[in-house]
Amino acid sequence: MKKLTLPLTPAQLHALRAGECVALSGTVYTARDCAHRRFMQLLEEKKPLPFDPKGAVLYYAGPCPAPEGKACGSCGPTTSARMNSFAPKMLRLGLSAIIGKGEMSAETQNALRECGAVYFAAIGGAGALYGNAVKNMQLVAFPDLLSEAVYRLEVVDFPLVVAYDTLGNSVY
Amino acid sequence: MRTLNTQEISDAVYRMALKAGKTLTEDCRRALTAAAERETGAAKYALDTALENERIARRENLPVCQDTGMAVVFLTLGQDVHLAGMPLQAAVDDGIRRAYRDGSFRKSICDPLTRVNTGDNTPAQLHVELTDGEGVSLTLLPKGFGSENMSRLFMLTPAEGREGILNAIVSAVREAGSRPCPPVYVGVGVGGCFDSCALLAKKALLREVGTLSPRSDVAELEKAALARINALGIGPQGFHGKTTALGVSIETAPTHIAGLPVAVNLQCHCIRCEKEIL
Numbered sequence: 081m082k083k084l085t086l087p088l089t090p091a092q093l094h095a096l097r098a099g100e101c102v103a104l105s106g107t108v109y110t111a112r113d114c115a116h117r118r119f120m121q122l123l124e125e126k127k128p129l130p131f132d133p134k135g136a137v138l139y140y141a142g143p144c145p146a147p148e149g150k151a152c153g154s155c156g157p158t159t160s161a162r163m164n165s166f167a168p169k170m171l172r173l174g175l176s177a178i179i180g181k182g183e184m185s186a187e188t189q190n191a192l193r194e195c196g197a198v199y200f201a202a203i204g205g206a207g208a209l210y211g212n213a214v215k216n217m218q219l220v221a222f223p224d225l226l227s228e229a230v231y232r233l234e235v236v237d238f239p240l241v242v243a244y245d246t247l248g249n250s251v252y
Numbered sequence: 253m254r255t256l257n258t259q260e261i262s263d264a265v266y267r268m269a270l271k272a273g274k275t276l277t278e279d280c281r282r283a284l285t286a287a288a289e290r291e292t293g294a295a296k297y298a299l300d301t302a303l304e305n306e307r308i309a310r311r312e313n314l315p316v317c318q319d320t321g322m323a324v325v326f327l328t329l330g331q332d333v334h335l336a337g338m339p340l341q342a343a344v345d346d347g348i349r350r351a352y353r354d355g356s357f358r359k360s361i362c363d364p365l366t367r368v369n370t371g372d373n374t375p376a377q378l379h380v381e382l383t384d385g386e387g388v389s390l391t392l393l394p395k396g397f398g399s400e401n402m403s404r405l406f407m408l409t410p411a412e413g414r415e416g417i418l419n420a421i422v423s424a425v426r427e428a429g430s431r432p433c434p435p436v437y438v439g440v441g442v443g444g445c446f447d448s449c450a451l452l453a454k455k456a457l458l459r460e461v462g463t464l465s466p467r468s469d470v471a472e473l474e475k476a477a478l479a480r481i482n483a484l485g486i487g488p489q490g491f492h493g494k495t496t497a498l499g500v501s502i503e504t505a506p507t508h509i510a511g512l513p514v515a516v517n518l519q520c521h522c523i524r525c526e527k528e529i530l
Contacts, residue, residue: 099491101297114367144318147356154309154318154358159398159431181398182430182490203301203489204398204433205522207318208309226369227318227358239301241294241491251294252430252490 098249103237108139110231116166130221133173140180142227152214154207157181193248201243254386258343265347268392268526273315279461280523287495295493317522320357321394323376330385345374388530399520402428408512421477424516430490433520438500441515443507453517456501474500
C-alpha cells in the first residue's frame with residue numbers, strides 16, 4: 081500500500097488515482113455540519129478561519145471523547161454528502177484534500193478537479209481503528225460544539241481509498 | 253403480582269449500552285466475514301478493515317464506531333408487573349447517561365432547531381409493549397444516523413402489491429447509495445399505519461442477520477428483495493461489489509383496506525444490539 085505523509089505536493093496529489101488504497105500520516109482538521117456553518121459565517125464577516133485552509137486537509141468526523149491514556153476516542157468518518165453545500169467554497173480556499181465517507185455532489189467533484197484536490201474515503205464504521213491511529217489531538221475552535229468542534233489531529237497510517245482524484249475519476 | 257424496581261431496568265440499560273457500543277453482534281460479524289470472502293479489490297479492503305476495526309475495538313476497549321447512536325430501547329413488560337421507584341423513562345435515561353459517560357461514547361443527541369447538544373445522549377427512544385404474565389425483557393439498539401438518514405416511508409396503494417413493496421425497498425437502498433455505510437441490513441415494515449409501520453421496520457432490525465421470516469410468503473419477499481439489492485452493485489462503502497446488503501428482514505401487521513404502507517429502515521454494517529431478560 082502506498083504510504084503518504086502530509087503535506088502533499090501538487091505532483092503527489094496528481095499522481096493519485098481513484099480506487100487506490102493509501103496509508104496517510106500527518107495533520108488533519110476535523111469539521112462537521114455545525115463547524116462548517118460557523119466557517120461560512122466567519123467568511124461572510126471577512127474574519128479568518130480557525131486554521132489556515134491553504135494546503136490543509138479536512139476530516140469530516142466527530143470523535144468520541146478520549147478515554148484515559150488515549151489521545152483520541154473512536155474517530156471514523158461521517159457522511160460527506162451533508163457537507164456538499166460547503167465543500168466547493170472550502171476547496172477554493174486551498175484545501176489539498178478532504179477525508180469522509182460516501183459519494184459527494186457533482187459541484188464538489190468539479191471543485192476538486194478545478195483545485196487539484198483529492199477526496200479520500202475512509203471506511204465508515206471503523207471508528208476504533210481510526211481513533212487508535214490518532215497520536216495527538218488538540219482543540220482548535222468551537223469547544224461548545226463538543227464532538228462537533230474543530231480538532232487538529234496527528235494521524236499515523238490512516239487507511240484510505242482515493243475516491244475522487246484530480247482528473248475527475250471516481251471510485252463510486 | 254411481581255414488583256420490579258426501575259433501578260434494575262436502569263442498571264440493565266447501563267450494562268447493555270456499555271457492551272453494545274463496543275461490540276458487533278455475532279451474526280453481524282459472521283455476515284461480514286462471509287461477505288469479505290466473496291469480494292475483491294477496494295470492496296474487500298473495506299470489509300477487511302471493518303473486521304480489523306472490531307478486533308481493535310475489543311483490544312483497545314473503544315467504541316466500534318464513533319457514532320454510538322441514538323439509544324433505541326424496546327421494553328416488553330408483563331402486565332402483572334408493578335414498577336416501583338423512579339419513573340420508567342427517567343430510569344432508562346439514567347442508564348444511558350451513565351453508560352455514555354463511562355464508556356467514553358459520543359453524545360449525539362441535540363435539539364432539532366437550535367442544535368444544542370443535550371450533553372448526555374438522552375432522551376432514549378423508549379418503546380413499551382405490554383404482554384401477559386410477569387416477564388420483563390429489554391432490547392437496546394444504538395442507532396447510527398448515517399443509515400437512519402437514508403430510511404424511507406412509502407404509502408403505497410393496495411394495487412401496487414408485492415411488486416410495489418419490492419420496488420420501494422430496492423429504491424430506498426439505491427437512492428441511499430454509499431451514504432448509509434453499506435453493506436446495510438434492511439429492516440422493512442409492511443402494513444399498520446403511518447407511525448406503526450415505521451416502528452415495524454425498526455423492530456425488523458432486531459432479527460438476527462441471515463434468518464428469514466417464519467411466514468413463507470414474507471420469506472420469499474425477503475429473498476427477492478435481497479437478490480435485487482445485491483444486483484445493484486453498490487457494494488461495501490459504495491466501492492462496487494456483490495454485497496450491498498447483508499440481509500432483508502420484513503415484519504408485517506394488518507393494515508387498512510385502502511392502504512399498503514411500507515417503511516424501510518436502514519442499518520449500517522456496524523450492527524450493535526443487546527438483549528436482557530429481567
